[in-house]
Amino acid sequence: MIMQGSRMNPVKKSKYRYRTQMIITEKDHFSATNSHTPITTVLDEFYKMGPGPSSSHTMGPMRITYDFYQRISRLPAEQLARATALKVHLFGSLSATGKGHGTDRAALAGLLGKSPADCPSEFLDGITLHPDQNYQLNIGPARFELSLKDIIFDSVTGNFHHSNTMTARLLAGDEILYELEYYSVGGGFIEWKGYNPPEKGKPRYRICHARDLKKFLIDDKIPLAKLLLEQEMSVSGKSEKEIMEFLDQVTEVMIRGVDNGLKTETMLPGPIHLCSKAATINRNLHKTKKANPGRAITQIASYAFAMAEENARGHIVVTAPTAGSAGIIPAVVKALRDIKISQQKIREGFLAAAAIGYLCKHNATLSGAEGGCQAEIGVGSSMAAAMIAQAVGEGPRVVSNAAESALEHHLGLTCDPVAGYVQVPCIERCAFGAVKAWTAYCIASEEIPEEHKVDLDTTIQAMALTAKEMNSKYKETSEGGLAASLVLC
Ligand code: SF4
The missing domain is CATH 3.30.1330.90 (D-3-phosphoglycerate dehydrogenase; domain 3)
Incomplete structure (x- = not known):
């Protein structure tokens, strides 16, 4: 209510114009100072396995x-x-x-x-x-x-x-x-006294932005998954077999997490006294006889709840891109398996998802403490949208458009975990992130791809600018948003 009122306030209106000027100034600054070093992140730095919730x-x-x-x-x-x-x-x-x-x-x-x-x-x-x-x-x-x-x-x-x-x-x-x-x-990264980062190979493709990736796809007439695999091999020094084995392990950890979550009904740890709901939703969905037009949506939401609740229990999850957003991609992987998408296609989906995550990490942020929840759930949803599009065999334009849409519609999302626990709103946000990812894919696969107005680089840049402008209260401090308004009894 306060926000609605202030939007109508003429004083705030003039402040808004001032902020617009600020944005333009920062945008120029951002373009001028953004790193042009190529991306060298590799899969096992990105999809990290270990216990949640942090x-x-x-x-x-x-x-x-x-x-x-x-x-x-x-x-x-x-x-x-x-x-x-x-x-x-x-x-x-x-x-x-x-x-x-x-x-x-x-x-x-x-x-x-x-x-x-x-x-x-x-x-x-x-x-x-x-x-x-x-x-x-x-x-x-x-x-x-x-x-x-x-x-x-x-x-x-x-x-x-x-x-x-x-x-x-x-x-x-x-x-x-x-x-x-x-x-x-x-982010699950560890270092030690005297640590030296591991040497990496020279990337085969010099990619800083989505537009670079697009150029290589056109110039080299190479499928997206093949390009991403070659890039991974050149930077990590790993063989195709090693990379595929790693992605299979990630898949299994995610599926195991969702399956565990669907079987487990507990009060989650911490002061919120939050009851898990994945198992309830899934059970009720399958026992009801009545027609449910939202069946697929409910199913994928229950998968995301399952994995996100496992994270809250401190069980093993995969960062994708973070622990807080760890419910989104497993939900999509499980749903892709439900519709009999092959493991090879799921591996290709993981490569496409990682590429989106790398671009966001390189040009914006993956941290709720730096960029609010748009950087965690937003990026996770964007990665998931790319994964679905890639795994079902869409071309790179649809993959990129789906990723763009999913990210665009998380812009500005704040990080406000209640009592500092990765539960409210994080668990439900994973469900919405997964559903939005699927929605983004559905739209991208049916629209005319060339008419998609906003490109991925623009939206990533918008996320970076929004992150810079976001009030620090909304960056994982638990001092704003739901964390401030929800009263725990
Ligand atoms: S609200 Fe904050 S802690 Fe929770 S998922 Fe979003 S970014 Fe992570």
Whole structure:
């Protein structure tokens, strides 16, 4: 109501004109300063598997402790024979908010050698249900008894290299046998003291924007999926077989997550006391005899709920592009499987979706803290629209138009997670993101592609500009929007 009133306010109108001028100025600035370095993001940096609900506070820490587990597994037997304990210290933001996120259970699971990609949900839940349980870990001659007590919430303030710092130690009594300082740098990415980014190959195609991609498709007369695969191989150095195996693993993790979510009915963790609803919606959909014109929409929404609720439970998800938006692409993958789209076509869909995500990451942002929810749910929906169009065999123009439409109709979406939990509005937003993706594909596949007015680069640029202009209250602070207006009882 306040917003409607202010739109009619003449004072605000003049402010609006001023803001329009600002936008033009920033647009010029944006065009002049935007990086023209080619995109070199690769699939396994983008689709990361690990426990939700937070890529920085659960996925990153589990990847860190699993990395430490792998490192100490390679130590000489004589060194391991002396070891008596393993300890992980959480600092900064990980210590301040890690309890609520479940950072300690994710870190313990990784330390116990559970792979972030396929740690069973039951194992993670077991740690929460039995917080005092000891777990036996054998590495070579070393024998450890580990529990949540070995994950220590250490100093919140201090002169840390990064706000999400962790230290992992292998000890013999008080003596440190091996130690490494790690950083969970966001998006599930991890680094450590002395980290050097992996060397990448030279991209076969120099792509900064969607228009570059379009030019190569026309000039080289090459199908989109083939171009994207060649690009991935050139940058990552991986073979086609390795890339396809990775995409198959991503598919399986997503499908498993949706299936788990459809079977599970629980109150989700945290202060909101939110009841999950994927299982209810799916069950009611299948038991009703009456005609339901929205059947397909309800089905895909239930899939998105299922995966997003799994994220809220701290179970294994795939960032696509983030943990908060992790329900969208799995819903689409499951729906594509329902209509018997082959795994090869789904792999091609993943390549197209990643290309859209890369363009958004390169020219705007994927972070709710930087750009609001348009950067997470909006990009996820755009990626999903491209995936559907590619997987069902549409040409690149339709793929691009579908992606553009889905992103366009999320522009300006704010990030306002209630109580700081990735639940309200995030879970339902995944459902709407998936449905909008399918709508965008439907429109793009039936319109005359050449008459689609807005191109993808323009919309990505609009997202970047909107992100810059967005009030910081709406960037993952939980100080605005629903987070401010919803009163929790
Ligand atoms: S509201 Fe914020 S935390 Fe939730 S999905 Fe959107 S960007 Fe992520």
